[in-house]
Amino acid sequence: MVFAEGFENGQGATPVLLTDYTGASPVEQTYSADPAWLTACNGWLASPQQPGVPPPGSGCSAGNWQAVQTMAGVLGQWAGGDPATNHAVTAYTAANPGAGRVQLRTEQPIPLPAPDRFLTFSVDAAEQNCFANHALFEFYLLDGATAVPTFTTPIEPCANPATVIDGTAVGTYTSDRPVLFGGSSVGVQLVNAQGSGVGNDAAFDNVRVLDVTPQLDVGYSPPPVQMGQTATLTFTVTNTAELAVKDGWSFTTNLPAGLTATAQPTTDCTDATASTAAGTVTATGALATGQVSCTVAVTVTAARPGTYTTCATDVTTRVGLNAPGCASVRFIAPVLLFDAHAHGGQLTAPLVGVGPLAPSDLTCTPQPGLDQDQALGATLPGIGSLGVIDTEAHGTVGGDGQRTATAWARTAKVSLLGGLITADEIRAKAAAAEDLDGAVTTAGEVELVNLRINGTPVVNPAVDLTITIPLVATVVVNEQRTLAGGAGIAVNALHVRLLNGVDLVISHARVTLTRPGTPCPID
Ligand SMILES: [Ca+2]
Ligand SMILES: [Ca+2]
Numbered sequence: 418m419v420f421a422e423g424f425e426n427g428q429g430a431t432p433v434l435l436t437d438y439t440g441a442s443p444v445e446q447t448y449s450a451d452p453a454w455l456t457a458c459n460g461w462l463a464s465p466q467q468p469g470v471p472p473p474g475s476g477c478s479a480g481n482w483q484a485v486q487t488m489a490g491v492l493g494q495w496a497g498g499d500p501a502t503n504h505a506v507t508a509y510t511a512a513n514p515g516a517g518r519v520q521l522r523t524e525q526p527i528p529l530p531a532p533d534r535f536l537t538f539s540v541d542a543a544e545q546n547c548f549a550n551h552a553l554f555e556f557y558l559l560d561g562a563t564a565v566p567t568f569t570t571p572i573e574p575c576a577n578p579a580t581v582i583d584g585t586a587v588g589t590y591t592s593d594r595p596v597l598f599g600g601s602s603v604g605v606q607l608v609n610a611q612g613s614g615v616g617n618d619a620a621f622d623n624v625r626v627l628d629v630t631p632q633l634d635v636g637y638s639p640p641p642v643q644m645g646q647t648a649t650l651t652f653t654v655t656n657t658a659e660l661a662v663k664d665g666w667s668f669t670t671n672l673p674a675g676l677t678a679t680a681q682p683t684t685d686c687t688d689a690t691a692s693t694a695a696g697t698v699t700a701t702g703a704l705a706t707g708q709v710s711c712t713v714a715v716t717v718t719a720a721r722p723g724t725y726t727t728c729a730t731d732v733t734t735r736v737g738l739n740a741p742g743c744a745s746v747r748f749i750a751p752v753l754l755f756d757a758h759a760h761g762g763q764l765t766a767p768l769v770g771v772g773p774l775a776p777s778d779l780t781c782t783p784q785p786g787l788d789q790d791q792a793l794g795a796t797l798p799g800i801g802s803l804g805v806i807d808t809e810a811h812g813t814v815g816g817d818g819q820r821t822a823t824a825w826a827r828t829a830k831v832s833l834l835g836g837l838i839t840a841d842e843i844r845a846k847a848a849a850a851e852d853l854d855g856a857v858t859t860a861g862e863v864e865l866v867n868l869r870i871n872g873t874p875v876v877n878p879a880v881d882l883t884i885t886i887p888l889v890a891t892v893v894v895n896e897q898r899t900l901a902g903g904a905g906i907a908v909n910a911l912h913v914r915l916l917n918g919v920d921l922v923i924s925h926a927r928v929t930l931t932r933p934g935t936p937c938p939i940d
Contacts, residue, residue, distance in 0.1 A: 419536060419603065420527045420626040422446060424462050428504045432472045435460045435506055435521060446525050451518035457614065458485070459508040459520075465490040466502045481509040488543040488620035491585040496541055496623055505543070505622035508552075508609075516612030523559065526602035527626065533736040535630045535663050536603060537595040538567045541623040543587040547575035549616025552609055558596050558626070559604030567592035571610050574619060593706075595629050597665045597737045629657040631704060633668060633738040635727045637746035644855055647679050647716040648746045650727065652700065654686060654738065655710040664688070666737035667701035673725040676717045676746075686711035697733075719748035721854040750855030752820075753930040754781045756905065756938060757788075759826040759845075761806030764797050765920040771797055773925070777810040777824065781937035785812045785820075797833070800921060804830025810928075819851045822928040826910070831868075831923060833913065837886055840868040845910040847926035857930045861908035863895045868911075870894075890915045900938045905929025907940065 426441040434455060440446035454460050458477035463485040471482035485507035493503025506521065508514075529536075538556045553571035557564035572590040579588030603626060611617045634653045642648045652670070656663060672678065672693075682691035682698060689702025691713045700713040719725060724747045729740035758780075760773030775792040792806040808826045815821065824847050831840040844864040851857050861880075868875045871886045878894040885891050896909040910924035929938045 418625060419529060419628055420444070420605070420624075422624045424504045424506060424622060428462060428464065430466050430468070432461050432463060432467050432475075435462060438462055444525055444527055446523055446527070449522050449524055450520055451514075453514040453518050454508060454520045454609070457510060457512035457514070458482070459510060459514065461485065461507050462504045463489045463507040463620070464502060464504040465500065476511050477509060478511070481511060484545060484618065485509055485620060487583070488545065488585055489622070491582045491587050492541050492543050492620060492622040494582060495543070495580070495587045495589075503622065505620045507620040508618070510614035510617045513612060513614040514609065514617070516610055517608055519606060520609045521605070521607040521624075523604040523606070526604060528602050529598070529600070532599055532601055534598055534628050535595045535666075535737050536598045537592050537627050537629045537659070537661060538605065539589060539591040539625045539627060540572070540621050541587070541589050542572060542574040542619060542621040543585050544574040544619040545585050546616050546618045547586055549618075550611055550613040551575040552617050552619035553611045554590070554621070555608040555610055556592055557606040557608065558598060559606055560598065560600040564606050565596045565598070567594055567596055569594050589623075591659060591661070593661060595661050595663060597663075629659060629661065629663070630737060630739050631656050631663050631666060633732070633735065633741045635670070635741045635744045637727075637744050641747035641749045642719075644719065644722055644748055644750050647718045648748070650698070650715050650717050650746075652698070652713040653710055654702075654704060654712070656704045656708060660707050660709065662703065662706045663737065664703040665701070666703070667699075667734065668732055668736070668738055669697055669699045669734040670727065671731045671733060672696045672698065672717060673727060673731070675720050675723065676725050677720070679716045679718050682713050682715040684711065684713040686713065689713070722748050722750040750851075751932050752783055753851055753857070753932060754783055755779045755785065755812030755820065755822045756781045756929040756931055757810035757812060757822040757824040758925075758927045758940065759808035759810050759824040760925050761792060761808060761826050761828045762795065762797070762803055762921070762923045763925065764800065767918050769798060771795070774803070775806040775808050777808040779810045779812050779822070781931055782812070785814050787811045794830075797921065800919065801833035801835075801838075802830070803828055803923070817853055819853055820930055821848065821850045822930055823848045824926040824928050826924040826926050828910075828924045831911075833921070834886075834889065837889065838870050838892065838911070838913065840865060842866040843868060843910040843924050845908040845924040845926040847906050847908045847928045849905055849928045849930045851930055857904045859899070859903070859906040859928070861897045861906045861926070863908065863910045863924070865894075865910070868894070888916070900927070901929045901931055901935070904931060905938055
């Protein structure tokens with residue numbers, strides 16, 4: 418409610434003219450009117466509380482005066498007040514007032530809490546002698562000196578009574594065309610389009626200016642969203658209860674940083690346009706008469722996991738709409754599965770196999786965990802021997818939920834091929850780690866203590882360092898393979914392929930962080 422006037426402030430049993438009335442604080446509204454509406458039994462704030470004798474010089478006959486007092490009482494009864502004491506602005510038109518003259522105009526600006534609001538207007542009105550000419554009330558909102566019509570057809574109580582009480586038509590009339598009002602204060606002006614005094618016997622009360630600005634709401638669906646999927650950001654414009662037309666609202670909203678629109682918006686609003694560009698969504702349109710609500714929807718996606726929020730402060734331009742609350746969407750990374758394996762050695766030969774030795778394994782499990790194994794030594798028939806073997810496979814979850822899989826294998830006292838390959842210790846390590854964005858990076862390395870191949874020391878080998886022992890074998894040191902499209906890595910510290918078909922791996926570590934639903938990597 419922006420403004421309400423019941424014409425009761427300071428009123429009692431003494432009749433006053435409209436122009437002598439002052440409304441309640443804080444506005445202390447005063448009113449003016451065309452002279453034709455302040456004479457000939459027009460413009461009196463009449464009430465049944467007042468004497469039955471017309472005010473001197475009012476131009477009212479005794480019958481006219483009684484009639485306007487009756488209309489004031491009927492208006493009080495209609496509004497749920499006390500009919501005996503209600504006051505209303507009355508006019509019995511004992512002469513022709515002339516068409517299109519101002520019957521009431523506010524003189525004090527009515528402050529508005531904010532500009533760019535939809536305003537409408539309502540009034541209680543009563544009329545008698547409906548067989549004759551009808552009053553035709555045309556209400557305007559005043560924006561400075563500009564009168565903005567709030568109607569498409571004039572209010573005509575005789576033609577559209579809510580009810581008839583003792584021969585008096587009465588009702589509450591709301592303007593059928595709310596105004597998108599740009600000013601910081603507003604006024605009200607009533608023009609009567611009926612120029613005749615034959616009939617045109619009416620009264621009005623409870624002049625109200627109402628804020629009927631639609632509500633803008635924001636929402637995201639669905640909750641939550643997997644990375645790589647889209648969410649829908651929906652702007653809903655909801656009409657106020659009277660469901661009158663609201664034409665010309667608009668808004669511009671910044672998308673949360675990190676969210677991007679994947680398509681232009683769709684809308685079912687009336688006469689609407691909606692678009693997205695450069696991280697903003699802009700829309701303008703209308704609610705048609707009777708339209709409860711409408712939406713502007715845009716699909717969005719996120720560059721990284723997290724919660725994204727839209728609030729009123731993100732709505733940088735808002736015209737003819739109430740501010741929204743906040744809405745959030747959460748984009749989540751899938752829970753990755755741990756796959757980690759290590760062993761000290763594995764021999765594959767045409768007739769016999771050995772190992773994997775001292776294996777540690779976590780196999781595509783969502784549960785973090787640690788597996789360890791040890792062997793005191795191993796003999797590789799016809800090839801050589803190994804000393805103490807230690808292995809470990811480990812899956813951990815960090816404080817922000819990010820996952821890491823590691824594996825390592827350490828083999829001591831390696832002696833192969835009659836001393837062609839010897840080492841005090843060789844170790845393979847593999848790691849796969851998820852970052853806060855859900856991306857997986859991998860790393861592999863070997864640690865070699867005193868490795869000699871065919872008499873030559875091997876120190877800090879590059880990846881896939883290949884050494885040929887003529888007529889015997891090919892040896893790859895620090896052999897690395899990428900797994901699962903980069904989500905995993907396998908490291909063999911030594912990979913020996915004999916010309917006779919024997920295949921031997923010493924110190925193997927392999928890890929992957931796999932997405933649910935994808936195949937578990939196999940070695
Ligand atoms: Ca009143
Ligand atoms: Ca009349």
